[in-house]
Amino acid sequence: MAGNVGLAANLNPRAETASIMESLMVEIDHLSLYYGEKLALKDVSMSIPKHRVTAYIGPSGCGKSTLLRCINRMNDLVDGVRTLGNIRIGGTDIYDRSVDVTELRKRVGMVFQKSNPFPKSIFENVAYGPRILGLQSRSDLEGIVERSLRGAALWDEVSDRLHESALGLSGGQQQRLCIARAIAVEPDVLLMDEPCSALDPIATARIEELMLELKNSYTIVIVTHNMQQAARVSDYTGFMLLGELVEFGVTRELFTNPRDKRTEDYITGRFG
Amino acid sequence: MSTRLAKTWRGGEPFIWLTGGALALALLLVAGLIGLILYNGLGFFWPKSVVRLTLTDGKAMTGQVVEREPVPGKVGEYRIKLKVANRDLYGADFQWLDESQIARRSYPPEIAVVERTEWGLLVGELAEVREGDTVVAKGPEAAWAEVRKRMPEAARLRSEIRGIETGEIGAINYEQEALRLRAKRLERKGVTAGPETDAIARELAALHARYKTQEARLTDLRKQQGASVVVTADGGKEKVLPLPQVLDVYFPNAMGGPAKAWHYATRLWEFVSAEPRESNTEGGVFPAIFGTVMMVVIMSILVTPLGVLAAFYLREYAKQGPFVSAVRIAVNNLAGVPSIVFGVFGVGFFIYFVGGSIDRLFYADALPTPTYGTGGILWASLTLALLTVPVVIVATEEGLAAIPRGMREASLALSATKLETTLRVVLPAVMPSILTGLILAMARAAGEVAPLMITGVVKLAPSLPIDGFWPFLHLDRKFMHLGFHIYDVGFQSPNVDAARPMVFATTLLLLAIVVLLNLFAIGTRNRLRRKYATSAI
Numbered sequence: 001m002a003g004n005v006g007l008a009a010n011l012n013p014r015a016e017t018a019s020i021m022e023s024l025m026v027e028i029d030h031l032s033l034y035y036g037e038k039l040a041l042k043d044v045s046m047s048i049p050k051h052r053v054t055a056y057i058g059p060s061g062c063g064k065s066t067l068l069r070c071i072n073r074m075n076d077l078v079d080g081v082r083t084l085g086n087i088r089i090g091g092t093d094i095y096d097r098s099v100d101v102t103e104l105r106k107r108v109g110m111v112f113q114k115s116n117p118f119p120k121s122i123f124e125n126v127a128y129g130p131r132i133l134g135l136q137s138r139s140d141l142e143g144i145v146e147r148s149l150r151g152a153a154l155w156d157e158v159s160d161r162l163h164e165s166a167l168g169l170s171g172g173q174q175q176r177l178c179i180a181r182a183i184a185v186e187p188d189v190l191l192m193d194e195p196c197s198a199l200d201p202i203a204t205a206r207i208e209e210l211m212l213e214l215k216n217s218y219t220i221v222i223v224t225h226n227m228q229q230a231a232r233v234s235d236y237t238g239f240m241l242l243g244e245l246v247e248f249g250v251t252r253e254l255f256t257n258p259r260d261k262r263t264e265d266y267i268t269g270r271f272g
Numbered sequence: 273m274s275t276r277l278a279k280t281w282r283g284g285e286p287f288i289w290l291t292g293g294a295l296a297l298a299l300l301l302v303a304g305l306i307g308l309i310l311y312n313g314l315g316f317f318w319p320k321s322v323v324r325l326t327l328t329d330g331k332a333m334t335g336q337v338v339e340r341e342p343v344p345g346k347v348g349e350y351r352i353k354l355k356v357a358n359r360d361l362y363g364a365d366f367q368w369l370d371e372s373q374i375a376r377r378s379y380p381p382e383i384a385v386v387e388r389t390e391w392g393l394l395v396g397e398l399a400e401v402r403e404g405d406t407v408v409a410k411g412p413e414a415a416w417a418e419v420r421k422r423m424p425e426a427a428r429l430r431s432e433i434r435g436i437e438t439g440e441i442g443a444i445n446y447e448q449e450a451l452r453l454r455a456k457r458l459e460r461k462g463v464t465a466g467p468e469t470d471a472i473a474r475e476l477a478a479l480h481a482r483y484k485t486q487e488a489r490l491t492d493l494r495k496q497q498g499a500s501v502v503v504t505a506d507g508g509k510e511k512v513l514p515l516p517q518v519l520d521v522y523f524p525n526a527m528g529g530p531a532k533a534w535h536y537a538t539r540l541w542e543f544v545s546a547e548p549r550e551s552n553t554e555g556g557v558f559p560a561i562f563g564t565v566m567m568v569v570i571m572s573i574l575v576t577p578l579g580v581l582a583a584f585y586l587r588e589y590a591k592q593g594p595f596v597s598a599v600r601i602a603v604n605n606l607a608g609v610p611s612i613v614f615g616v617f618g619v620g621f622f623i624y625f626v627g628g629s630i631d632r633l634f635y636a637d638a639l640p641t642p643t644y645g646t647g648g649i650l651w652a653s654l655t656l657a658l659l660t661v662p663v664v665i666v667a668t669e670e671g672l673a674a675i676p677r678g679m680r681e682a683s684l685a686l687s688a689t690k691l692e693t694t695l696r697v698v699l700p701a702v703m704p705s706i707l708t709g710l711i712l713a714m715a716r717a718a719g720e721v722a723p724l725m726i727t728g729v730v731k732l733a734p735s736l737p738i739d740g741f742w743p744f745l746h747l748d749r750k751f752m753h754l755g756f757h758i759y760d761v762g763f764q765s766p767n768v769d770a771a772r773p774m775v776f777a778t779t780l781l782l783l784a785i786v787v788l789l790n791l792f793a794i795g796t797r798n799r800l801r802r803k804y805a806t807s808a809i
Binding site: 072074077102103104105106109110112114116117118119120128129132133165178181182185 | 676678679681682683684685686687688689692696697700701803
C-alpha cells in the first residue's frame with residue numbers, strides 16, 4: 001500500500017527533525033487493536049518524546065482516543081478487546097503479562113473528556129491517588145494537594161474552600177481539578193482525552209496555558225478535535241484516519257507542509 | 273360536530289382535566305382516610321361529658337353519648353348509643369335508647385368517671401370511702417377529697433408491688449430456670465448425685481427462701497391497702513371498689529377546657545408509654561410500639577448488607593447476559609409475592625429448620641421447650657428482611673447504573689483497583705440510593721402483619737425483647753406489634769364496641785411510626801446527598 005510507505009518514512013520524530021535530539025518516553029510498536037471482530041487500530045507505530053506535547057488529530061471515530069487509552073490500558077475494561085503489537089514506556093512492554101496494570105497507571109495519568117471529579121471535597125479529590133498509593137500522613141497529603149493544585153493553576157481559586165464539594169466548581173475549574181488529581185501521583189506521562197471539548201474559550205485558553213507549563217515536568221499526549229488547539233499547544237502531531245496513523249511529525253511541518261494528501265485535505269477542511 | 277370534538281380532544285384540554293381529576297380523586301381518598309383516622313383516633317382520649325337521662329317511665333340512665341342515628345323504619349326519629357360503662361353492674365357497656373323515650377337530659381357535675389384496673393370504666397357518684405368496715409368519709413365531696421388524698425399512696429403501693437413482681441421475683445424465676453437447666457445437663461450426663469447436684473439443691477432452697485420473703489413483702493403491701501370507695505350508679509346499684517384498683521377519677525361535667533386538655537394529654541401519654549390492660553382493650557400500647565420499632569430496626573440491619581451486596585454483584589461483577597437478566601426479573605417479581613407466602617417460608621425454614629437445629633445444638637437442655645425453634649423477633653425480622661430484600665436490590669442497582677462511567681474510570685486511571693474503586697468511590701456515591709431502598713423496605717416492613725402472625729407476634733408478650741437479664745437482647749422472644757394489635761383489639765377482643773376507638777388510636781400511632789421512621793431515613797439520605805451531591809444521582 002502506498003500509504004504505508006509514507007507512514008514508514010514518518011515513523012520516527014528523530015527522522016523528521018534530525019537536528020533536535022529527543023529522548024523517547026513512549027514507543028508504540030506495530031499496535032493493532034480489535035473490538036471483537038472490528039479492527040479499530042491498524043498497525044500503528046510511533047514514538048512519543050519526553051517532556052513534549054504530542055497531539056492526535058483526526059475525524060470522529062478514527063481511533064485516536066482508542067490509541068490514547070492503550071497507553072494506560074484503559075481499554076482493558078472494555079469487553080472483547082484484543083491487542084497485537086506492543087507499547088514500551090521507558091523500555092518496558094506494558095502489555096507484558098508481568099506488568100501490574102495499577103503500577104502502569106501510577107506512571108501514566110489521565111484526564112478525561114468530561115470532567116469527572118469524585119463527589120467528594122476538593123481536598124479528597126486530589127488526595128485520592130496518593131491515598132490509594134498508601135499515603136496517610138495528613139501533613140504529607142496537605143503538601144501534595146497544595147503542590148498539585150498549584151501545578152494545575154487552581155490553588156489561588158480554591159485554597160479557602162478545600163473541604164467543600166468539588167462539584168460546586170465551574171466546568172473549567174473541575175477540569176483543572178482533574179489535572180491536579182492526575183499529577184498528584186507524579187506520573188511520567190499525562191494522557192488528555194479532549195480535555196477542553198466541554199469548556200468555553202476562556203477556560204480552554206487557561207488549560208492550554210497550563211499544558212505548556214506542565215510539559216516541563218510531564219510528557220503530555222493529547223487527543224483533540226480542534227486543529228487550532230493542536231497547532232497552538234503541541235510539539236508533535238499525529239493525524240489519524242480510520243484506525244491508521246496517516247502522518248506523524250513536528251506540528252509546524254505537519255500543518256504547513258503535509259506530505260500526505262489525506263492530511264492536507266483534512267487540515268484544509270475539505271473533509272472531516 | 274365530530275370534527276370539533278376531535279379538535280377539542282387534540283387540543284389536550286380534556287386530557288388535562290382527566291388527569292387532574294384522577295389526581296384529585298386519589299388525593300381526596302387519601303385525605304378522607306387520614307381524616308377519619310385522625311378524627312377517631314385523636315377523639316378517643318378526649319373526656320366526653322356524661323349525660324344523665326331521665327326516661328319517660330321515670331328511670332334514670334347515665335353515660336356518654338357515642339352515636340346518634342335514625343331509627344330504622346321510623347321517619348324523623350333518632351336513637352342514641354349510650355356508653356353506660358359499669359360492665360360488672362349492668363353486664364354490657366353500651367345501651368341503645370330511642371330519643372322518644374327521653375324526658376329530660378342533665379349534666380350533673382358530681383358524676384365521676386373512674387378508671388380502674390379491671391372491668392373497664394365505672395360511672396357514677398362517689399358516695400363514701402371506707403377503711404375496712406368503718407366509713408371514713410361520706411358524701412360526694414368528702415369522699416372525693418379522701419380519695420384524692422389517698423390516691424398517690426395507692427399508686428405508690430401499686431408500682432412497688434409491680435416492681436417486686438417483675439424485678440425481684442422475675443430475677444428469682446430467671447435464676448431458677450438457669451438452675452433447672454444445669455440440673456438437666458447433669459442428668460443427661462448421668463450424674464444424679466454428688467457435690468454438684470447438692471449445690472444445685474442448696475441454691476434452689478436459697479432461691480425458695482428468697483421467694484418466700486418477697487411473697488411476705490407482697491402480702492404485707494397488699495394488707496396496707498384496706499381502703500375502698502363506694503360508687504353509686506343508676507338504679508341505686510352500688511359498687512365497692514378497693515382503692516388500689518382505682519387508676520384515675522375525673523368529673524367530666526365539671527371540667528373546663530384546660531382541665532380537659534390536660535386530661536387528654538395525660539391519657540395520650542399513658543397510651544404510648546404504658547402497658548396494656550384487660551386483654552389489650554385498656555391501657556397503653558408501649559410494648560407494641562417497642563416491638564414494631566425493634567423489629568423494623570433488626571430487619572433493616574439484616575436487609576441492607578444482604579441487598580447491597582447482591583446488587584453489587586449483579587451490577588458490578590456478574591457478566592451481563594440472559595442469565596443475569598433472568599435473575600433480575602426473578603428478584604423484581606419476588607417483591608410481588610404475597611407476604612403470607614414469605615411467612616410460611618419463615619415458619620418452615622427459619623423456625624422449624626434453622627431454629628430447630630439451633631435448639632438441638634445449643635439449647636438441648638431446655639428441650640422439649642423450644643428456644644429458637646418457635647416464633648420470635650429474630651425470625652420475624654428475617655422473614656421481613658427476605659420480603660423486602662428485592663426492594664433494596666432494585667434501588668441499589670438503579671443507583672449503581674446511574675453512577676457515571678467516568679467516575680469509575682477516573683478512579684481506575686489513578687491506579688486504584690476495582691475493589692478500591694468500588695469501596696471508595698462507588699459505595700459512597702450509591703449511598704443515597706441504598707437509603708432510598710431502605711426507606712421503601714422499612715415502610716413495607718412496618719405495615720406488614722400477615723407474615724408476622726405466624727413467625728413471632730403474639731397478642732400479649734410477657735416481656736420486652738430487651739431487658740436487664742443477660743444477654744439483654746433476647747432475639748428468641750415473641751413480641752407485640754401495632755399492626756397485629758389493631759387486628760387483635762378490633763376483631764378478636766371480647767368487647768369489640770368498647771375497643772373500637774382504640775383501634776383508630778393504634779392505627780394512627782402505627783401511621784405516625786411509619787412516617788417517623790421514614791422521615792428519619794429521608795433526613796439521613798438528604799444529608800448524604802448534600803455530602804456526595806452528584807448531578808447524576
